[in-house]
Amino acid sequence: MSKAFVRDDGDEQEDDDPTPALPAGGKNYVTPAGYARLQAELNHLVRVERPQVVNVVSWAAGNGDRSENGDYIYGKKRLREIDRRLRFLTKRIEQAVVVDPARQENTDQVFFGATVTVLDGDTEFTYSIVGIDEADPGRGRISWVSPLARALLKARTGDSVRVATPGGVRELEILAVEYLSLD
Template structure:
């Protein structure tokens, strides 16, 4: 039987929604920088005010064309609408539990804390720079790592000149903190 003719129960819908793993360890706070918080708000606003209304308009138009079972615009539109609604729910939950931390307000700038930009050298004297940010804003391509990542956990609370142990799949590796910076404003 076609899925179009079956009715999903609330339990099946709940099961699908709860199937998505949370990127955050249980019992931890959702720390985020002000820039990351604004980015999530902007994405939510874009989905609610621009994307969702366009898809709803397309689905309404497609539904008016008659036979929905073979109507690609209708089928794809409904699927896209579910994806958008799921992302909106996710963003609302993440924003609700977010704890905004302003890195420029850090008093102890000689130690690595959330929001710090850290330059470190590995055992081969190769220097890398990372910025420790929230789970929802980590982007390794831009040198931003989540505060729960192995490298961030190794660096947290270290000072310039400290040698800390980074646990990698290949085994432990020593890294030395070269510089710590907190961006202003």
């Protein structure tokens, strides 16, 4: 059988990245702070982490037998992981459309970058609508492609929106829409 049809354990898998893919034909909207974080991670990998791992692999390769050399084997694996992340970050940065919430003109309506306070039953929740790479539900930052954000988009203060959730359909009342600088 040809080597082309056999998966080697050293082969890379592009779909191992936990970050969701962009919607087909969609743009990679990102806040200025999110863009800066992507750039900082890329720079750290290129200038600090990758050169350190290359040095370790180079040193380990000089020690002779590579088949049982843990430093060499782990180093090569780590280099593949770093290179995959570098390709991912480079693509995301190239596709990025930076949207500054502070420059939003239509501040009474929910768009990308809005911080929305909603009433769900008797409980208030605050969500910021951010880019896919910035989403952190534990901090109230939801991706603009999430079902909740899609339901909130274009709504105004006082509107009620319906959101389909795994627990059933929820009705949320929008209490406030703000455009803050997200750090």
